[in-house]
Amino acid sequence: MHNRKIIFSVLVSLIFIYACSSSVDTSKFNAEDYYNYAYKLYTEEDYEEAISNFQNFLLQYSGSAYNDDAQFYLGMTYNKRKQYLLAAYEFSKLIKNIPASPFVPEAQYMLAESYFQLSPPYQLDQAYTKKAIEEFQAFIDFFPANPKVEEAENKIKELTEKLAEKDYMSGLIYQKMGYERAAIKSYAMVAETYHDTKFAPLALYNKILLEVNKEMKSEALADANIFLSRYPNDSTAKEIQTIESKLSGSK
Numbered sequence: 001m002h003n004r005k006i007i008f009s010v011l012v013s014l015i016f017i018y019a020c021s022s023s024v025d026t027s028k029f030n031a032e033d034y035y036n037y038a039y040k041l042y043t044e045e046d047y048e049e050a051i052s053n054f055q056n057f058l059l060q061y062s063g064s065a066y067n068d069d070a071q072f073y074l075g076m077t078y079n080k081r082k083q084y085l086l087a088a089y090e091f092s093k094l095i096k097n098i099p100a101s102p103f104v105p106e107a108q109y110m111l112a113e114s115y116f117q118l119s120p121p122y123q124l125d126q127a128y129t130k131k132a133i134e135e136f137q138a139f140i141d142f143f144p145a146n147p148k149v150e151e152a153e154n155k156i157k158e159l160t161e162k163l164a165e166k167d168y169m170s171g172l173i174y175q176k177m178g179y180e181r182a183a184i185k186s187y188a189m190v191a192e193t194y195h196d197t198k199f200a201p202l203a204l205y206n207k208i209l210l211e212v213n214k215e216m217k218s219e220a221l222a223d224a225n226i227f228l229s230r231y232p233n234d235s236t237a238k239e240i241q242t243i244e245s246k247l248s249g250s251k
Contacts, residue, residue, distance in 0.1 A: 035066040068101035088114035112136040164194035221247040
């Protein structure tokens with residue numbers, strides 16, 4: 001029993017000594033040492049301490065050769081903590097203030113990715129969705145040879161589908177409520193703005209049926225022609241072809 005007490009006392013002492021020794025005096029660091037220390041905290045996933053030290057580093061060594069490194073990894077640290085607005089802010093600072101940095105392509109991608117993570121379900125406001133599309137497109141435009149371009153294009157498609165779904169569902173709601181002209185307007189928005197999404201043929205189909213129902217024959221005929229030229233293999237193409245034939249006077 002006595003031996004156990006001694007072992008326990010030694011362990012407590014060791015823990016206390018280690019805790020004290022782990023607090024690092026960064027005031028004696030030069031720029032390289034301080035950056036390496038902050039980066040080590042990042043790699044060890046001590047993100048709270050990493051943020052504090054990257055921020056201090058940027059204040060103390062704003063003209064250092066490691067300035068863009070610290071700025072980039074400050075953004076990455078916020079990203080790891082899922083603080084995406086703060087991450088976006090730090091990435092945008094790097095892009096704006098140090099445009100010649102080799103970190104700029106990755107910062108631009110991560111700026112877009114931050115907004116991608118903030119993009120909410122389609123029922124909610126889509127400001128972050130639109131911002132993510134804008135930033136991914138900027139990444140593609142400025143760095144067309146970057147290996148992440150295909151990934152950026154796929155994410156733009158995913159985000160665009162969400163915007164299309166929002167307008168399509170608005171059309172459905174208007175239609176169910178009997179506001180047919182408002183429904184036609186929403187469906188038109190989907191068909192013209194998001195014609196490469198899966199919601200475009202659905203919207204155009206519904207629009208045509210509403211136009212036929214409201215005896216808007218010239219509009220329905222024009223839309224039927226557009227539908228058949230864009231989506232000839234759609235499951236509703238035969239039905240639209242029949243409508244088109246009737247409207248044009250064909251037998």
